[in-house]
Amino acid sequence: MSVIVVGSMAFDAIETPFGKIDRIVGGSAVYVAYAAGNFVKPIQLVSIIGADFSEEEMAELKSRGAQFEGVEIVPGKKSFFWSGRYHLDMNSRDTLITDLNVLADFNPVVPESYQGAEFLMLGNLDPTVQKKVIQQLKTRPKLIVMDTMNFWMEIALPQLEEVLKLVDVLMVNDSEARQLSGQFSLVKAAREIMKMGPKYLIIKKGEHGALLFHEERVFFAPALPLEEVFDPTGAGDTFAGGFIGHIAKTKDVSFENMKTAIIVGSAMASYCVEKFGPERLREITKEDIDNRIREFVQLVNFDIELV
Amino acid sequence: MSVIVVGSMAFDAIETPFGKIDRIVGGSAVYVAYAAGNFVKPIQLVSIIGADFSEEEMAELKSRGAQFEGVEIVPGKKSFFWSGRYHLDMNSRDTLITDLNVLADFNPVVPESYQGAEFLMLGNLDPTVQKKVIQQLKTRPKLIVMDTMNFWMEIALPQLEEVLKLVDVLMVNDSEARQLSGQFSLVKAAREIMKMGPKYLIIKKGEHGALLFHEERVFFAPALPLEEVFDPTGAGDTFAGGFIGHIAKTKDVSFENMKTAIIVGSAMASYCVEKFGPERLREITKEDIDNRIREFVQLVNFDIELV
Numbered sequence: 232m233s234v235i236v237v238g239s240m241a242f243d244a245i246e247t248p249f250g251k252i253d254r255i256v257g258g259s260a261v262y263v264a265y266a267a268g269n270f271v272k273p274i275q276l277v278s279i280i281g282a283d284f285s286e287e288e289m290a291e292l293k294s295r296g297a298q299f300e301g302v303e304i305v306p307g308k309k310s311f312f313w314s315g316r317y318h319l320d321m322n323s324r325d326t327l328i329t330d331l332n333v334l335a336d337f338n339p340v341v342p343e344s345y346q347g348a349e350f351l352m353l354g355n356l357d358p359t360v361q362k363k364v365i366q367q368l369k370t371r372p373k374l375i376v377m378d379t380m381n382f383w384m385e386i387a388l389p390q391l392e393e394v395l396k397l398v399d400v401l402m403v404n405d406s407e408a409r410q411l412s413g414q415f416s417l418v419k420a421a422r423e424i425m426k427m428g429p430k431y432l433i434i435k436k437g438e439h440g441a442l443l444f445h446e447e448r449v450f451f452a453p454a455l456p457l458e459e460v461f462d463p464t465g466a467g468d469t470f471a472g473g474f475i476g477h478i479a480k481t482k483d484v485s486f487e488n489m490k491t492a493i494i495v496g497s498a499m500a501s502y503c504v505e506k507f508g509p510e511r512l513r514e515i516t517k518e519d520i521d522n523r524i525r526e527f528v529q530l531v532n533f534d535i536e537l538v
Numbered sequence: 539m540s541v542i543v544v545g546s547m548a549f550d551a552i553e554t555p556f557g558k559i560d561r562i563v564g565g566s567a568v569y570v571a572y573a574a575g576n577f578v579k580p581i582q583l584v585s586i587i588g589a590d591f592s593e594e595e596m597a598e599l600k601s602r603g604a605q606f607e608g609v610e611i612v613p614g615k616k617s618f619f620w621s622g623r624y625h626l627d628m629n630s631r632d633t634l635i636t637d638l639n640v641l642a643d644f645n646p647v648v649p650e651s652y653q654g655a656e657f658l659m660l661g662n663l664d665p666t667v668q669k670k671v672i673q674q675l676k677t678r679p680k681l682i683v684m685d686t687m688n689f690w691m692e693i694a695l696p697q698l699e700e701v702l703k704l705v706d707v708l709m710v711n712d713s714e715a716r717q718l719s720g721q722f723s724l725v726k727a728a729r730e731i732m733k734m735g736p737k738y739l740i741i742k743k744g745e746h747g748a749l750l751f752h753e754e755r756v757f758f759a760p761a762l763p764l765e766e767v768f769d770p771t772g773a774g775d776t777f778a779g780g781f782i783g784h785i786a787k788t789k790d791v792s793f794e795n796m797k798t799a800i801i802v803g804s805a806m807a808s809y810c811v812e813k814f815g816p817e818r819l820r821e822i823t824k825e826d827i828d829n830r831i832r833e834f835v836q837l838v839n840f841d842i843e844l845v
Binding site for chain 2: 319320415416417418419436439440442448449450451452453456457458459487490491494495524528529530531532533534535
């Protein structure tokens with residue numbers, strides 16, 4: 232039950248109203264791996280890093296089931312670097328620095344050992360790269376999940392639309408769903424986006440939870456009301472990691488099981504935001520995760536009798 | 539199982555991106571009555587109206603269980619009038635006209651026939667008026683629910699704080715909860731507000747659902763993802779009406795039953811926004827309401843096994 236995870240592996244500098252960190256590991260593939268590794272192994276990474284990505288970081292990820300055969304290491308160059316500052320409400324942020332570094336020349340190569348993977352998670356990345364990975368797979372995975380962001384809608388919409396035709400599940404946030412569809416109503420937006428290719432659409436609404444659409448069906452997953460969001464960086468990727476992790480563990484791609492996968496993803500994301508970067512994800516145990524999932528059940532559980 | 543409902547009875551002029559209506563009945567007590575009347579009778583109104591509030595409007599409300607002994611009718615004067623225009627996103631609006639008219643001199647009198655009511659719903663209104671009603675009740679109701687808005691926080695905060703000490707459940711929206719508590723995190727805001735008096739706090743988040751807080755417990759109710767919100771006027775009051783209606787019908791003031799009451803309130807509010815003013819609330823049947831509640835169950839229902 233292997234999962235291929237495509238995405239960036241990076242270093243971030245993060246400033247929030249609560250603190251500041253000059254350098255911490257990040258990138259969509261890193262967060263997905265940390266989250267998914269709790270549910271499924273191996274996590275077959277497809278990414279690119281520079282010489283600055285330390286042995287310790289790699290060892291930590293490997294100890295959680297990550298495989299690096301598909302990760303190109305470029306000697307003498309630096310990994311992707313992102314720096315951002317969050318506003319007081321944590322819902323918006325300014326990007327201060329984006330140094331693509333090795334990511335500028337990323338030409339993904341799926342190693343032979345990854346062929347036959349049942350699940351593919353396309354983390355947020357240039358859609359051209361996402362497509363190249365799909366094209367290299369000799370057997371189509373059971374489920375292809377794609378994350379993306381407004382940036383690609385602005386600079387690479389035709390390429391993004393090409394990938395959309397090839398995937399099963401798309402994850403975007405509410406403003407991205409509106410941007411991509413040209414519809415304000417999320418119900419209408421979902422209908423438009425599902426015409427573009429994905430049979431399932433997950434709309435992430437941050438502190439307001441997430442919606443799953445499929446045909447005429449819809450599921451609403453809450454976000455846990457948190458006392459404090461310390462650092463939202465990577466929350467979306469972590470959500471994706473929990474989602475694909477649960478799907479791969481259960482090998483069940485039904486709508487019903489995707490509902491559960493969204494709750495698992497939400498639980499993982501709720502841990503992610505408690506500390507800088509993926510710090511908190513490194514600490515939590517299976518028991519922590521189960522407890523958090525129980526909190527979600529409590530949060531939304533109600534009984535009603537219709538007579 | 540009578541319910542006293544205090545609030546405004548008014549006429550509104552409403553403009554939304556979808557249309558415009560120059561005059562339609564409105565006011566917090568009217569919406570609460572239309573919603574609660576589906577679950578409990580009588581609805582004992584405490585309000586004030588002018589000569590312009592027609593016999594037909596009164597007859598319609600009476601046919602749904604509303605009692606008018608506590609409604610002062612001022613001859614030769616006009617009812618409260620509000621006019622507003624919604625922005626494209628429907629989450630914000632501009633008030634164009636507020637003619638208090640008879641509401642300016644409202645001195646509520648609770649008639650003897652209302653004494654002994656088990657439930658009290660204080661619809662959004664001047665907190666001084668809300669307090670006067672509580673003080674006239676010879677027996678404290680089993681549950682006092684209060685709705686309010688930012689306007690009163692700005693111009694009558696000390697009076698509002700006085701009423702807060704006397705009620706069991708407070709309903710506000712998310713920005714009002716932040717304003718009242720001075721806390722951005724809703725979890726922290728809830729903790730602060732519950733220190734002010736109410737043992738239960740409901741935070742309405744519009745299209746993002748609602749949260750119920752009590753001691754250390756929290757419940758999250760979704761909003762139904764709607765294709766179109768035609769007119770949000772009265773949605774909060776309708777929510778309140780469904781809430782108190784279910785509580786009064788079941789006579790159960792437990793946290794568990796309040797969860798259900800919030801789902802019922804959300805179902806009622808989801809109908810309210812489908813047409814101008816309370817139009818849609820006049821059309822729907824018990825079967826419609828049950829169907830909508832079933833949609834809510836579907837919307838949030840998920841199974842998860844923790845092993």
